[in-house]
Amino acid sequence: MCNYLVYHHRMANSIPSAATMRAWRAFLEAHSRLTTRLGDELEAETGLPLSWYDVLVHLAEATGNRLRMTDLAGAVLLSKSGLTRLVDRLCAAGLVARCPDPDDRRGTFVELTEAGRNRLRAASPVHLRGIEEHFGRHFTGPEATALATLLGRIQR
Amino acid sequence: MCNYLVYHHRMANSIPSAATMRAWRAFLEAHSRLTTRLGDELEAETGLPLSWYDVLVHLAEATGNRLRMTDLAGAVLLSKSGLTRLVDRLCAAGLVARCPDPDDRRGTFVELTEAGRNRLRAASPVHLRGIEEHFGRHFTGPEATALATLLGRIQR
DNA sequence: GCCAACTCGTTGCGTGTACAACTATCTTAG
DNA sequence: CTAAGATAGTTGTACACGCAACGAGTTGGC
Numbered sequence: 001m002c003n004y005l006v007y008h009h010r011m012a013n014s015i016p017s018a019a020t021m022r023a024w025r026a027f028l029e030a031h032s033r034l035t036t037r038l039g040d041e042l043e044a045e046t047g048l049p050l051s052w053y054d055v056l057v058h059l060a061e062a063t064g065n066r067l068r069m070t071d072l073a074g075a076v077l078l079s080k081s082g083l084t085r086l087v088d089r090l091c092a093a094g095l096v097a098r099c100p101d102p103d104d105r106r107g108t109f110v111e112l113t114e115a116g117r118n119r120l121r122a123a124s125p126v127h128l129r130g131i132e133e134h135f136g137r138h139f140t141g142p143e144a145t146a147l148a149t150l151l152g153r154i155q156r
Numbered sequence: 157m158c159n160y161l162v163y164h165h166r167m168a169n170s171i172p173s174a175a176t177m178r179a180w181r182a183f184l185e186a187h188s189r190l191t192t193r194l195g196d197e198l199e200a201e202t203g204l205p206l207s208w209y210d211v212l213v214h215l216a217e218a219t220g221n222r223l224r225m226t227d228l229a230g231a232v233l234l235s236k237s238g239l240t241r242l243v244d245r246l247c248a249a250g251l252v253a254r255c256p257d258p259d260d261r262r263g264t265f266v267e268l269t270e271a272g273r274n275r276l277r278a279a280s281p282v283h284l285r286g287i288e289e290h291f292g293r294h295f296t297g298p299e300a301t302a303l304a305t306l307l308g309r310i311q312r
Numbered sequence: 313g314c315c316a317a318c319t320c321g322t323t324g325c326g327t328g329t330a331c332a333a334c335t336a337t338c339t340t341a342g
Numbered sequence: 343c344t345a346a347g348a349t350a351g352t353t354g355t356a357c358a359c360g361c362a363a364c365g366a367g368t369t370g371g372c
Binding site: 224225226236237239240241257260261262263264 | 321
C-alpha cells in the first residue's frame with residue numbers, strides 16, 4: 001500500500017504543490033523500505049519481530065516497567081484487540097506478564113519480565129545500528145533535527 | 157506497530173544520535189497517523205480503499221493505462237501474491253481488467269477500465285485535499301522540497 | 313534443437329490486524 | 343442506594359498480506 005499520486009485535476013484551492021507531492025511520495029516509499037528492511041534484519045539477527053521489540057521498549061521506558069493495556073495500545077499504535085493478541089504471544093514467550101490492577105479490577109498491567117528485559121538488551125544494539133545505518137546515516141545532525149521538527153508538526 | 161525507541165546501551169559507534177531518534181519517532185508516528193486518517197477519509201467519502209486508489213493512480217499514469225503485474229506490484233510496494241489478490245478485487249469491481257501479453261504468454265497486463273478512470277477522477281480531489289490538509293499544509297514550499305530531498309536519500 | 317535455469321503470475325497456507333459485540337467493573341445522576 | 347451509562351479488556355469473525363511451492367512459458371549454453 002503506498003502511492004496515491006496526483007491525478008491532475010486542479011480544483012480551486014487546497015491542492016498539494018508538486019513539492020508536497022514529491023515529499024509525500026518519498027515519505028511513503030521511505031517508510032515502506034525502512035520498516036521492511038529493519039524488521040527483516042531484527043528478526044533475522046535476534047528472532048524478535050518489530051512489533052515485539054516495540055512493546056518491550058515501551059515497557060522498559062515506563063515507570064515500573066509496566067503499562068496498562070490501553071496505554072500500551074496507544075503507545076504502539078495498535079487497536080485494543082490487536083494488542084490483546086500481541087500480548088498473548090509475548091506472554092506465551094515469557095517476555096511479559098499480565099498482572100491485575102488492584103485499584104481497578106477491570107484493568108490489567110503488562111509488565112516486562114526478566115527474560116523480556118534480557119531479550120530487549122540483546123536486540124537493542126542490532127536495531128539501533130539498523131536505524132543509524134538505514135536512516136540516520138543519510139542526514140547530518142542539523143538535518144535530522146530539521147526532519148524531526150517538520151514531521152513533528154503532524155500531530156495527534 | 158511503531159516505535160522501536162532507544163534502549164540506552166551505547167556501543168562503540170554507529171549509534172543513532174538523539175536527533176536521529178527524534179526524527180525516527182516522528183517519522184513513524186506521522187506515518188501511522190497520516191495513513192490512517194487519509195485512508196479513513198478516502199474510504200468514507202468515496203468508498204475507495206487507499207490500496208485501490210494507489211493501483212488506479214499508477215495505471216492512470218502509465219502509458220496506455222496498463223502495467224504488467226510485476227511492475228505494478230513494485231510500484232505499489234506489494235508482494236506478487238498480494239497484488240494478485242488486490243487485482244482480483246479490482247477486477248470483480250470492474251475498475252481494472254486483466255489482458256494477456258501477446259509477446260510473452262506468461263505475462264498479464266492490468267488495464268484501467270472506463271469505470272476505473274471515472275472512479276479515480278471522482279476520488280482524486282478528495283485524496284489530494286486530504287494530502288494537503290494533513291500533510292502539505294504544515295510545510296512551506298522550500299520545506300516540502302527539503303523534506304523530499306532528505307527522504308529521497310533513503311533508496312532502493 | 314534441447315534441456316536446465318530462470319521468470320511470470322497464481323494458489324495454499326499461516327499470521328497479524330481491525331471492527332463489533334460481549335462481560336465485568338467502575339462511575340455518576342437522581 | 344440504585345440504575346444507567348461509561349470504560350477495560352477479550353473474543354468472534356473477516357480480511358489483507360507475505361512466503362513458499364507450483365505450473366506455464368521463456369531463454370541460454372552446448
